[in-house]
Amino acid sequence: MSHHARWAQVAALFAAVVAVGSNAFVLTPILREVSASLGTVPQHVAWAISAFGAATAVSSLVLSAQLDRWGPAKVLSLSAVLLGVAELSSSLSAHWLHLCLAQAMAGVAVGVLLPGTYATAAAVSPRGKEAKVIGLVLTGWALSLVFGVPFAAYVTEHVGWRSVYVITGTLSLAVACALWLSLRGISLSRPVERVALQGALRIPGVAFMLLLVFGYMTAFYGTFAYFGEGLRVALHLSAQGAGSFVFAYGLGFGIAGLMLSHFAPRATKSYMVTALVLISLCYVAWLPASTVRSWAFINSAVWGFLNQLALNALIVTLNRYAAEARGVVMGIYSAVTYVAVFAGPLCMGPLYAAYGLFGVTAMAGAIVLASAAALLAVRVHH
Known part of the structure; x- marks a missing residue:
């Protein structure tokens, strides 16, 4: 595998973590605007975070085995597409329950996308460099916090909270394309891990x-x-x-x-x-x-x-x-x-x-x- 191909894969996996982090943390600073828009209290909107977490937990146990069967290119790109659809659905929420359901859908996607991203990062790493590559991919969390969340707060204040989910949804769909293009041909079969x-x-x-x-x-x-x-x-x-x-x-x-x-x-x-x-x-x-x-x-x-x-x-x-x-x-x-x-x-x-x-x-x-x-x-x- 060429050096450029490997770093394209790492960049796509890094972007996947940024996309996940942007959805996971974006609701925290804008609870008030979202709850006011949906005619409810901040606690109800915070339950959307709980719905996201519950769906991710179940998905990571039930669905992540598909990674070995279908391969990372197909599984991760489809998961990123589902995350994008869930975020766009969140932007259309007319009731806090609708937002909870949309975030539960995002959780189903992330339950496969996140463990799959970590496993794939290890698989595409040169021997002995796994810790460095995984560490680089994990910095996507910091990037989504340092830039993504304040950006979401800025967008909410000037354009409205629904635009935030339109932007994150579009990002997730772009990440899906990058994952599909960069990971084709990669296999994660590791019988020792079963x-x-x-x-x-x-x-x-x-x-x-x-x-x-x-x-x-x-x-x-x-x-x-x-x-x-x-x-x-x-x-x-x-x-x-x-x-x-x-x-x-x-x-x-x-x-x-x-x-x-x-x-x-x-x-x-x-x-x-x-x-x-x-x-x-x-x-x-x-x-x-x-x-x-x-x-x-x-x-x-x-x-x-x-x-x-x-x-x-x-x-x-x-x-x-x-x-x-x-x-x-x-x-x-x-x-x-x-x-x-x-x-x-x-x-x-x-x-x-x-x-x-x-x-x-x-x-x-x-x-x-x-x-x-x-x-x-x-x-x-x-």
Whole structure:
């Protein structure tokens, strides 16, 4: 395979992550506009994030096996087309339930597109360069946060929120074309990875780490769903103003990612415990931080930076435990993550309604601190 062909594939996979990230995070800073337009409350619109998460979780377990059967070119391009159709459907929503259904359709697409993108990135990587290529593809998340979400807030303020989904839908359709053109002929057949679901969960350390991932992700997505609206209320911000704090989060996340690509500390138990404790402190810090814009901006960036460190450590550790069952374990990881995308906003909704952003971040801090304590207390297989 030529150098140019390989980088065209990596670019298409990177764009797929940007498309997924743009849909996943775009609703946070514009909850108020969308809920006002649909004649409902922000909590109902946040349930669209939950619908997206639930559908992604189910899809990643049920449909991602098609990747081996049909090949990545067909599966990933069709998934990107479905994501584009779901986003265009979201732009036509006349009721919050319509938006929830459209986002559930987007979840079905992402449940195949995201794990498939990661697996394909590993398959097209030169031997020994997998970590570098996957790391490059993963920076699509930071790009969608740093540029995509603030851009969505800007578009919402000047043209309306429906235009945001028209733009992301068009992007997804363009990504589908790029995936189809660049990935034809690539095969992912890896018999060694075909380990049963129950067998993967019996590998020492895997089930415990997946439980940690669930707590960590529930805290994150539960907070992130109400983060933009909570800061808007606390600091009297516009949609564009709220987008700047999502930008700060993405900036911190991206900087940590660049740092890890050059210097990655070993993911020891003490390293993970320290990262989780610092994240819990970051959640608690929102109580005073949300009263001053500059402090809130700094706390957003620190939150992003620490989350990149913790997420990286969790994924590296899971892969280390999984050994030859990495494909199956990462599929379960994806499902667990998106169950948390569903559970987080749903569970935190009543807390937000009763106590605002502070109630949500206090609960998130408690969950992450409990995860750190569990990790410290349990003897995990190495």
